[in-house]
Amino acid sequence: MKILVTGSNGLLGQKLTPVLLNDKTITPCFTSRGKTVLPGLDSVFKPMDITDADAVDTVFNAFKPDVVINTAAMTMVDQCETDRDACWLANVTSVENLVSASRAVNAHFIHISTDFIFDGSHGPLDEQAQPRPVNFYGESKLAAETVVMNSGLSWSILRTVLVYGITNDMSRSNIVLWVKDNLEKGKTIKVVNDQWRTPTLAEDLAMGCYLAAKKRAKGVYNISGKDFLSPYDIAIKTADFFGLDKSLITAVDSNTFTQPARRPLKTGFIIDKARKELGYEPHSFIEGIKLLSEQILVQAAK
Numbered sequence: 428m429k430i431l432v433t434g435s436n437g438l439l440g441q442k443l444t445p446v447l448l449n450d451k452t453i454t455p456c457f458t459s460r461g462k463t464v465l466p467g468l469d470s471v472f473k474p475m476d477i478t479d480a481d482a483v484d485t486v487f488n489a490f491k492p493d494v495v496i497n498t499a500a501m502t503m504v505d506q507c508e509t510d511r512d513a514c515w516l517a518n519v520t521s522v523e524n525l526v527s528a529s530r531a532v533n534a535h536f537i538h539i540s541t542d543f544i545f546d547g548s549h550g551p552l553d554e555q556a557q558p559r560p561v562n563f564y565g566e567s568k569l570a571a572e573t574v575v576m577n578s579g580l581s582w583s584i585l586r587t588v589l590v591y592g593i594t595n596d597m598s599r600s601n602i603v604l605w606v607k608d609n610l611e612k613g614k615t616i617k618v619v620n621d622q623w624r625t626p627t628l629a630e631d632l633a634m635g636c637y638l639a640a641k642k643r644a645k646g647v648y649n650i651s652g653k654d655f656l657s658p659y660d661i662a663i664k665t666a667d668f669f670g671l672d673k674s675l676i677t678a679v680d681s682n683t684f685t686q687p688a689r690r691p692l693k694t695g696f697i698i699d700k701a702r703k704e705l706g707y708e709p710h711s712f713i714e715g716i717k718l719l720s721e722q723i724l725v726q727a728a729k
């Protein structure tokens with residue numbers, strides 16, 4: 428099975444890499460902008476900017492993937508709110524490019540989506556929940572889902588939530604590392620206690636992608652963690668785990684703590700469908716940060 432990955436330098440992309448390399452029945456092609464950030468990948472890496480339709484067509488026609496896993500996106504939610512053209516180009520126009528190239532080689536298309544397509548009025552949500560985005564990033568990701576659903580391809584849409592983990596040279600941080608970093612520096616942080624998520628270990632999301640690819644699963648699947656937590660809960664559990672000073676964490680609500688882009692209040696996913704149909708089973712949040720802490724130690728020892 429030939430699998431092409433987009434955004435392979437990202438958090439999910441870097442976690443997908445060893446999973447696919449470990450399965451000798453898979454011939455991978457990892458792609459992202461510029462050079463690969465992972466050592467030893469040159470023979471299975473191709474630079475590919477997904478907003479460049481010609482580049483996408485050239486790589487697809489040469490590799491002829493059986494399955495495509497599209498992890499690439501503009502994921503800085505606040506930047507998406509202000510730079511809407513760049514957001515739409517990366518998150519929607521690019522998906523049109525990838526879908527068109529996938530059609531030419533009849534590939535199964537796996538697209539990664541988000542809880543931010545929902546309005547946060549209630550949660551946790553199953554796959555039938557009605558989308559209503561409250562920020563532009565969410566609008567772009569919902570538009571991308573529509574492109575995929577109307578593509579005529581065999582497709583999976585995997586929705587996830589608040590991904591955390593650590594890799595080399597990440598283009599964005601995540602809540603666990605942000606909390607740990609600030610508390611280690613003795614900085615106070617204000618953290619919301621009225622937003623709700625099911626935070627997702629990047630390794631679990633990568634496994635969900637792998638399971639969907641192996642089965643060429645058709646339809647929408649929620650692939651997230653299984654603990655329903657507020658960012659404040661996440662911060663406290665992170666501080667407890669790493670033995671950091673919890674008094675530096677102040678609980679606030681979303682009226683007092685605002686970001687340029689609105690966040691949906693209550694999301695989080697029900698993952699029963701992925702469990703039943705894909706055999707997906709995530710780590711608990713505590714198991715996840717334990718794994719992350721072990722990786723931090725390994726990185727520090729290098």
Ligand SMILES: NC(=O)C1=CN([C@@H]2O[C@H](COP(=O)(O)OP(=O)(O)OC[C@H]3O[C@@H](n4cnc5c(N)ncnc54)[C@H](OP(=O)(O)O)[C@@H]3O)[C@@H](O)[C@H]2O)C=CC1
Binds near residue numbers: 434458521541599
């Ligand atoms: N992180 C999260 O909390 C969540 C993420 N998701 C979704 O999961 C997917 C993966 O997210 P995650 O790995 O965390 O995000 P990252 O930001 O870590 O990775 C995204 C990758 O996409 C690449 N990319 C962006 N634009 C292009 C382009 N034009 N051409 C090629 N590559 C491009 C980036 O490249 P570069 O490194 O050069 O910037 C980056 O490596 C995304 O689709 C995101 O919307 C959904 C819910 C939660």
Ligand SMILES: Cc1cn([C@H]2C[C@H](O)[C@@H](COP(=O)(O)OP(=O)(O)O[C@H]3O[C@@H](C)C(=O)[C@@H](O)[C@H]3O)O2)c(=O)[nH]c1=O
Binds near residue numbers: 658
């Ligand atoms: C920076 C910050 C965040 N928060 C809260 C807000 C939010 O609920 C949570 C994470 O905020 P961030 O801005 O770090 O992350 P955010 O941009 O909300 O993360 C989103 O990323 C995109 C890609 C997705 O698809 C979403 O699922 C979601 O994971 O932490 C605070 O309470 N205080 C703070 O100072």
